Amino acid sequence: MAIGILGGGQLGRMIALAGYALGQRFVFLDPSPVANAGHVGSLRVGTYDDEERLADLARSSDVVTYEFENVPVASARFLNELVPVYPPPIALEVSQDRLDEKQFFQGLGIPTPPFAAVSSRAELDRAVGELGLPVVIKTRRFGYDGKGQMVLRTDADVARAWEALEAAALIVEGLVPFVRELSILSVRGKDGETRFWPLVENEHRAGVLRLSVPKSEAWTAELQARAETMATAVLEKLGYVGVLAIELFHTADDRLLVNEMAPRVHNSGHWTIECAETSQFENHVRAIVGMPLGSTRLVGHSAMLNAIGQLPPRDVVLAVEGAHLHAYGKEAAPGRKLGHVTVRAETRAELHAKIAQLRPIVDPVTRS
Amino acid sequence: MAIGILGGGQLGRMIALAGYALGQRFVFLDPSPVANAGHVGSLRVGTYDDEERLADLARSSDVVTYEFENVPVASARFLNELVPVYPPPIALEVSQDRLDEKQFFQGLGIPTPPFAAVSSRAELDRAVGELGLPVVIKTRRFGYDGKGQMVLRTDADVARAWEALEAAALIVEGLVPFVRELSILSVRGKDGETRFWPLVENEHRAGVLRLSVPKSEAWTAELQARAETMATAVLEKLGYVGVLAIELFHTADDRLLVNEMAPRVHNSGHWTIECAETSQFENHVRAIVGMPLGSTRLVGHSAMLNAIGQLPPRDVVLAVEGAHLHAYGKEAAPGRKLGHVTVRAETRAELHAKIAQLRPIVDPVTRS
Numbered sequence: 116m117a118i119g120i121l122g123g124g125q126l127g128r129m130i131a132l133a134g135y136a137l138g139q140r141f142v143f144l145d146p147s148p149v150a151n152a153g154h155v156g157s158l159r160v161g162t163y164d165d166e167e168r169l170a171d172l173a174r175s176s177d178v179v180t181y182e183f184e185n186v187p188v189a190s191a192r193f194l195n196e197l198v199p200v201y202p203p204p205i206a207l208e209v210s211q212d213r214l215d216e217k218q219f220f221q222g223l224g225i226p227t228p229p230f231a232a233v234s235s236r237a238e239l240d241r242a243v244g245e246l247g248l249p250v251v252i253k254t255r256r257f258g259y260d261g262k263g264q265m266v267l268r269t270d271a272d273v274a275r276a277w278e279a280l281e282a283a284a285l286i287v288e289g290l291v292p293f294v295r296e297l298s299i300l301s302v303r304g305k306d307g308e309t310r311f312w313p314l315v316e317n318e319h320r321a322g323v324l325r326l327s328v329p330k331s332e333a334w335t336a337e338l339q340a341r342a343e344t345m346a347t348a349v350l351e352k353l354g355y356v357g358v359l360a361i362e363l364f365h366t367a368d369d370r371l372l373v374n375e376m377a378p379r380v381h382n383s384g385h386w387t388i389e390c391a392e393t394s395q396f397e398n399h400v401r402a403i404v405g406m407p408l409g410s411t412r413l414v415g416h417s418a419m420l421n422a423i424g425q426l427p428p429r430d431v432v433l434a435v436e437g438a439h440l441h442a443y444g445k446e447a448a449p450g451r452k453l454g455h456v457t458v459r460a461e462t463r464a465e466l467h468a469k470i471a472q473l474r475p476i477v478d479p480v481t482r483s
Numbered sequence: 484m485a486i487g488i489l490g491g492g493q494l495g496r497m498i499a500l501a502g503y504a505l506g507q508r509f510v511f512l513d514p515s516p517v518a519n520a521g522h523v524g525s526l527r528v529g530t531y532d533d534e535e536r537l538a539d540l541a542r543s544s545d546v547v548t549y550e551f552e553n554v555p556v557a558s559a560r561f562l563n564e565l566v567p568v569y570p571p572p573i574a575l576e577v578s579q580d581r582l583d584e585k586q587f588f589q590g591l592g593i594p595t596p597p598f599a600a601v602s603s604r605a606e607l608d609r610a611v612g613e614l615g616l617p618v619v620i621k622t623r624r625f626g627y628d629g630k631g632q633m634v635l636r637t638d639a640d641v642a643r644a645w646e647a648l649e650a651a652a653l654i655v656e657g658l659v660p661f662v663r664e665l666s667i668l669s670v671r672g673k674d675g676e677t678r679f680w681p682l683v684e685n686e687h688r689a690g691v692l693r694l695s696v697p698k699s700e701a702w703t704a705e706l707q708a709r710a711e712t713m714a715t716a717v718l719e720k721l722g723y724v725g726v727l728a729i730e731l732f733h734t735a736d737d738r739l740l741v742n743e744m745a746p747r748v749h750n751s752g753h754w755t756i757e758c759a760e761t762s763q764f765e766n767h768v769r770a771i772v773g774m775p776l777g778s779t780r781l782v783g784h785s786a787m788l789n790a791i792g793q794l795p796p797r798d799v800v801l802a803v804e805g806a807h808l809h810a811y812g813k814e815a816a817p818g819r820k821l822g823h824v825t826v827r828a829e830t831r832a833e834l835h836a837k838i839a840q841l842r843p844i845v846d847p848v849t850r851s
Contacts (some may be wrong), residue, residue, distance in 0.1 A: 132500055135523055136798075138810030138822075155503055155523055392805055392827065407802040414782060414827075429506070434775040437760055442506030454506075459760065459782075 116404060117142060119176030119198070121190070122183035123150030123158055125443035125452065126380050129207065129388070130182065131156045133396035139404065142175045144168060151444040163190050173197035176367040178403050180357060182379055184210050185257055201305075201356040201403040206229040206378035207354070213255045213286045213375065220373050223348045227373050228364070236277050242287040243273055249290040252276050254283040264322070266290060291372060293364035295333055298383040299342040302358045303350045305405045310398065311343045312391055312411045315383045317362070323450070325478050326470070327383045327419045329390065332463075333365065341371050356470075358399040360384060382421065386457045389439050390417035415459040415468040420477040422454040427477045432456055435472060484772060485510055487544030487566070489558070490551035491518030491526055491812035493820065494748050497756070498550065499524045501764035508774065510543045512536060519812040520550075526566055526673035531558050541565035546771050548725060550747055552578050564713040569673075569724040574746035577721070580741070581623045581654045588741050591716045596732070597657040597742050604645050610655040611641055617658040620644050622651040632690070634658060659740060663701055666751040667710035670726045670766040671718045673773045678766065679711045679777045680759055683751045685730075691818070693846050694838070695751045695787045697758065700831075701733065709739050717744065726767040728752060750789065754825045757807050758785035783827045784834040788845040790822040795845045800824055803841060 116139050120127040123145030131141040132155060140188050141156035148160045157175075161168030163186050172179065172194070179200045181191065184207060191204035209219045231242035233252070242436050243250055248270075254263035265280075267273050298318065300312040316331035317324055346361055360381030362374040384395035393401075401408055417453025432440050435458065442454040456477045460466035484507050488495040491513030499509040500523060509524035516528045525543075529536030533556050540562070547568045549559065559572035577587045585598050599610035601620070605637060611618055616638075622631035630740055633648075635641050663808035664687065668680040682700035714729055728749030730742040744766065761769075761777025769776055793815050800808050803826065810822040824845045828834035 128503070131523075132503055133495070135500055136807070138794075138808075138812055140812075154508055155499075244610045308579070353718055401801065407798055409801065410804045426506070430775055433769065433777065434777045439504070442507075443502045444503070444506055444508075 116177045117175055118400065118403070119144065119172045119194075120152070121163060121172075121179065121186045121194075122146065123152035124182060125151060125441075125445070125454075126182035127152040128155055128443065129385070129396045129397055129441075130180070130380060133139060133388075133394055134400040137397070137400055137404070137406070139400060142172060144172045149446075154444050163187055166193060169194055170197065174261040180379075180399070180403050181207070184378055199403075202359065202370070202378045203354055203356065206353045206355055208357070209378050210378050211256055214254055214284070215255075216375060217286065217288075219352075220349075223345075224350060225345045225348060225373050226243070226370060228282060228291040231287050232286050233285040236281070239273065239277055239285070239287065246287060246289040248273075251288045252280065252292050253286050253288065254280065254286065256287050264433035265316070291364055291366060293366050293372075295365045296374070297333075297338075297342070297363045297365050297371075298327075299346050299363065300358065300360070300381060300384040300387070300395055301343070301346040301350060301360050301361070302395070302402050302408055302411075303355045304402045304408050305356050308408055309350055310408045310411045311339070311346065312384065312387060312395070313413055313475065314339055314342055315386075317383050320480070321450075323421070323423055323452075324382050325421055325423070326474075327386060328466075328470075329386055329417060330413060338365070338371065345371070345373065357402045358395050382452070382455075383419075385441065385455050386417045386419040387411075389457050390414050390459050415461060416463055417457060417459045418470050419455050419457045420465060420470070420473055421452060422456065422477050423452060424449050424482075426453050427456065427479075431476050432473065435469060437469060484508070484545045485543055486768065486771070487512065487540045487547040487562075488520070489531060489540075489547065489549035489554045489562075491515065491520035493519060493809075493813070493822075494550035495520040495751070495809065496523055497764045497765055498748060501756075501762055505765070505768055505772070505774070507768060511542060512540045514839045517814075522812050534561060537562055538565065539680060547768070548747075548771050550573070550723070552746055564683075564738070567771075570727065570746045571722055571724065571826070574721045574723055574727070578744050578746050579624055581621055582652075584622075584743060585654070585656075587720075588717075588791055591713075591720060593713045593716060594738060594743050596659040598712040599655050601653040601655050601742055607641065607645055607653070607655065611635070614657040616641075616654060619656045619658050620648065621654050621656065622648065623654050624652065659732050659734060661734050661740075663733045664742070665701075665706075665710070665733050665739075665751065666695075667713040667714050667729050667731065668726065668749060668752040668755070668763055668772050669711070669718060669729070670763070670776055670779075671723045672770045672776050673724050676776055677715060677718055678776045678779045679707070679714065679753060680752065680763070681781055682710055683754075685751050688848070689818075691789070691791055691820075692750050693789050693791070694842075695754060696834075697754055697785060698781060706733070706739065713739070713741065725770045726752070726763050750820070750823075751787075753809065753823050754785045754787040755779075757825050758782050758827050772818075783829060784831055785825060785827045786834060786838050787823050787825045788838070788841055789820060790824065790845050791820060791848075792817050794821050795824065795847075799844050800841065803837060805837060806841060 123143035188208045211348040262358040313330035318326040360377040364372045491511035556576045617636045681698035686694040728745040732740045755762040807825045
């Protein structure tokens with residue numbers, strides 16, 4: 116069976132590396148001839164809206180998935196006429212527009228931070244008035260890793276933001292004070308079976324994920340159940356197939372608010388390769404091909420650290436017992452995700468010691 | 484860094500699948516244009532003695548390894564003039580001839596079953612007289628998975644064997660009654676660092692490995708230490724770099740006799756992908772590239788079952804919690820290794836229950 120993947124980055128690469136053991140073959144479509152998934156499978160070079168390349172991908176594939184949520188919805192729908200596309204294009208559509216996405220959650224009764232659509236200066240002022248500063252202003256489309264968003268704390272910030280962003284369709288969100296960021300990773304099969312990995316606690320800096328810790332000290336069965344209920348509503352509503360990640364804010368008064376979702380395998384689930392019985396990548400393949408889903412139980416205590424802008428000194432990382440390096444095979448560039456390190460330990464104390472040991476090596480930027 | 488691999492079968496494929504995370508690239512040389520490692524890396528088609536293809540592989544590689552011990556030694560030496568070859572060609576040379584291999588072990592003081600070289604009918608009769616029936620007669624070269632060997636129990640067997648095998652250089656070995664077969668998997672880095680995985684208990688049928696259980700009930704620290712001492716002697720003597728497997732007989736009177744060695748990653752180590760902190764495939768890559776070696780500790784209780792001749796029904800296997808399918812992407816054929824299933828459990832009791840559950844599915848041949 117051949118799986119076509121829109122996008123040839125590290126997520127596609129890790130899907131393929133997991134899927135080969137299941138006897139699958141992989142074909143990637145990516146605009147870049149040096150896309151790093153090309154090292155591990157067949158790479159077709161083309162833009163995501165080139166119907167000839169899309170049709171070619173469909174002909175080569177029994178099922179198509181995507182590793183990148185800014186693939187044009189029209190392309191996913193075009194492909195879906197030719198070959199099954201999972202997750203369903205509707206999931207792509209909902210998640211591409213921050214306003215649609217928030218309204219979608221709202222419609223399911225899933226709490227989100229307060230928000231308002233903004234397409235004029237008057238609407239911006241009204242939204243700021245209603246929500247009260249500080250707020251976050253975001254472009255509705257094509258944002259990721261903190262791009263296309265600004266925090267507004269003063270009236271001067273508001274004016275400056277409008278100057279910078281006025282061309283775009285915008286959303287303004289209340290800046291919810293949260294005590295931690297969490298994510299719930301879920302997977303749904305074609306037959307509707309669902310599985311959830313334990314909640315992951317995430318730490319971002321400059322809008323980019325730095326550290327993920329599954330089942331951290333903040334984890335409770337009650338919190339897990341609440342997150343699973345939310346994820347289930349989303350999965351069911353979308354008739355979802357594949358892995359879905361939902362990012363959450365956990366507030367001081369124990370509310371769980373949805374920030375956003377990603378209809379794909381997710382950076383906060385990379386630790387599952389070594390530290391869950393079945394990785395998000397394998398379960399994504401199992402789901403879209405129609406295989407039974409695998410166990411999501413934890414294997415040991417673990418954490419994942421992202422390597423941003425530069426890869427850590429390889430031999431220093433590998434000399435740490437239980438450290439697993441994942442280099443994505445990309446050219447280094449400032450702010451670029453080049454790899455990650457997962458560490459597995461037998462106890463929580465050992466885990467924290469290893470995070471402390473690895474952090475200055477893998478993520479050496481002065482903390483702000 | 485690019486790693487060239489002689490042989491494009493499942494072992495090469497699994498080396499690559501592990502090595503990509505370490506940022507490596509892979510090029511395979513195999514006589515078959517449909518070699519299954521070609522799915523996951525660049526495949527060059529050519530015979531192992533084609534110097535033009537070998538030179539081409541060397542030009543494309545920073546280091547060369549092999550996944551198949553019947554690669555011509557001359558080819559490994561030719562390559563080694565152009566680019567480092569690990570494990571060193573001497574390891575290939577020693578392991579390709581059963582007589583040289585046994586004499587090599589003998590020279591290191593490592594016990595083996597009694598043996599004698601045979602190149603005439605008179606030598607055969609003398610060997611049988613000395614060792615006493617039953618014996619095993621083997622071709623000295625190109626045997627694997629029980630091929631090129633016969634058990635002789637009667638004088639008629641001896642006569643028949645001579646008729647069948649007289650053209651070949653032969654070795655006759657005493658048929659040692661053993662209580663179990665074990666293997667010790669080891670890895671040695673360029674700097675001489677060595678690591679050992681826990682002893683594996685192996686079950687063969689018709690000369691082919693069927694079941695491997697690491698750290699089985701027969702395991703003791705003393706047995707592990709004895710096996711490690713033997714492996715260390717071999718590793719040091721050969722100036723070895725990479726993974727080495729040594730197959731052992733454990734006798735009723737608690738002797739540990741070496742049967743043979745394989746200078747490569749080994750079928751009895753496939754469980755390490757999920758169930759050791761570092762797999763044999765990853766540590767092989769780490770060793771030959773010159774990275775620090777990874778921990779060989781066990782992660783849970785595990786076993787591996789080989790799928791011979793046919794793949795098991797995929798969905799039945801995957802529905803077993805903790806079962807991990809590895810399909811090699813090969814055409815089915817009688818007796819061919821098409822895949823394996825590793826199962827991981829949290830307790831020994833659970834492990835045995837899962838082996839009992841999986842065995843009729845993965846290895847359904849009527850037991851003889």
